[in-house]
Amino acid sequence: MWRWWLLTWPLWGWLTPGVQALEVSYPADYLAAELDDAALAMRLERAGSLSEQLTPLGATRAGNGTDIPDWRGGLRMPPLGYQRAGQPHIDPFAGESALFRIAAGNLPDYRSFVTPGLQALLERYPDSFYLPVYPSRRTAAAPDMVYEQTYQNVIRTETSRDGPGFYYAWGGIPFPIPDSGVQAIWNHAARWQGEQLQAQWREIQVSGQHRQAIRWRVQENYLYYWQRSRCFLPLSQCEPDRRTGHTERKNMTLFQRQWSAIGAGLLRVTDQLKVKEGREYGYRRQQGAWPDGWDPTLRGTEDITLFSGSSQSYHWLLLGKRELYIPYNNYRFETLGDDTLLGPGHLASSALRFEKHRVWVVDGTLKKGASNRYRKRVYYIDEDSWQIALADFYGADGQLQRVGLGLLKSFYELPGVLSAATVIHDLSSGRYSITGLESGQDDVRRFDLPVEVIRVDAD
Incomplete structure (x- = not known):
């Protein structure tokens, strides 16, 4: 036992403020159970890198010395003039001008920093679509409690022996230093986006000059984070006993969501992602019918935030990290009316903001016998927030079929970088869908209001 204390005394010093705030003390055998001294020492060393070379969520702290800056804590406070939760965001970078544009004509000069999907859009719309590139601002941040739990997850998280799930992680990124592609995907699924969400937003499908919209009432609970602040003594209600396996943390719900269409009959989509005994169980229920002419495959329930x-x-x-131009700190598009923003084929390029950031590249190939309209998915995940920023979707013929954009920005009231809206382009038809529009509303999405209980009927 003395060896365990010798190895972990630095960890205790780091955790003390958060632990004292929660009035929780950790049992001596919790972190060390099932680990020998060498394994524990290795995990402690990896966790220590989150306060040295890496950010608290696992990104590289240092910039590239040219156009990616060092991470200096992110954007944790609203700008002057932002007075209340639910107020439309003030763009903290409204005075900045684009450094340059990437268009079809100069694409060869920047091709190594542009995803195949964006290249395809630039080549399909050479006269109207371009990437306005702005100075890179690493605005991603999270509350200190999320940082503390992410640190602990490096030490306590175990991957499932018989499935793609995991044990014991909660309240933070489960794999901030990922070793595999599925771990990076889990990081996106369990990324920090608050504890709950209430919103009303529009989803619009655009085909040439024709538009069709659904207005959604959105309610989401992120129980993976919600539960961490509602644990009370005895400690067994909050923390797992790794020797016996009796714990709520082996049976967790990452998120629950319910979208109810406003003024469209009974249409309701419910979704939740559970992990039971380390194995994944995803449930979905849908009621009602889509409006006439609506294409539900253009943005399916599993494509919320590009993958859910x-x-x-x-x-x-896991293909490693790349430096790419990705949508980041996008505030301006929310201030524009539909006629200005929603052009034929794509959003108005002048409404967008691209910055160079490092991303994790994850290639997903459909398993033999599995059913999905996409044979392959390639995701580009922002290293600072674990939000998917871009996605390339390949059809059954192996050809690039659709392109997804997550219009990321800092929700500084949380704080956290989330997707303000997602866009999916169908390359063959020229149609696209944008989900998450809140323009024209006095009150936008709220993270501070409790959400009613969401029930998902499942076997």
Whole structure:
């Protein structure tokens, strides 16, 4: 036992403020159970890198010396003039001008920093679509409690022996230093986006000059984070006993969501992602019918935030990090009317903001016998927030079929970088869908209001 204390005394010094704030003390055998001294020392060393070379969520702290800056804590406070939760965001970078544009004509000069999907859009719309590139601002941040739990997850998280799930992680990124593609996908599924969400937003499908919209009432509970602040003594209600396996942390719900269409009959989509005994169980229920002419495959329930479905249908390969131009700190598009923003084929390029950031590249190949309209998915995940920023979707013929954009920005009231809206382009038809529009509303999405109980009927 003395060896365990010798190895972990630095950890206790780091955790003390958060532990004291929660009035929780950790049993001496919790972190060390099932680990020998060498394994524990290795995990402690990896966890220590989150306060040295890496950010608290696992990104590289240092910039690239040219156009990616060092991470200096992110954007943790609202700008002057932002007075209340639910107020439309003030763009903290409204005075900045684009450094340059990437268009079809100069694409060869920047091709190595542009995803195949964006290249395809630039080449399909050479006269109207371009990437306005702005100075890179690493605005991603999270509350201190999320940082503390992410640190602990490096030490306590175990991957499932018989499935793609995991044990014991909660309240933070489960794999901030990922070793595999599926771990990076789990990080996206369990990313920090608050404890709950209430919103009303529009989803619009655009085909040429024709538009069709659904207005959604959105309620989401992120129980993976919600539960961490509602644990009370005795400690067994909050923390797992790794020797016996009796714990709520082996049976957790990452999120629950319910979207109810406003003024469209009974249409309701419910979704939740559970992990039971380390294995993934995803449930979905849908009631009612889509409006006439609506294409529900253009943005399916598993494509919310570009991927929110089950990870079990794909083989995931981690291809490492790349420096890419991705949508980041996008505030301006929310201030524009539909006629200005929603052009034929794509959003108005002048409404967007691209910055160079490092991303994790994850390649997902459909498993033999699995069913999905996409044979392959390639995701580009922001290293600072674990939000998917871009996605390339390949059809059954192996050809690039659709392109997804997550219009990321800092929700500084949380704080956290989330997707303000997601866009999915169908390359063959020229149609696209944008989900999450809140323009024209006095009150936008709220993270501070409790959400009613969401029930998902499942076997």
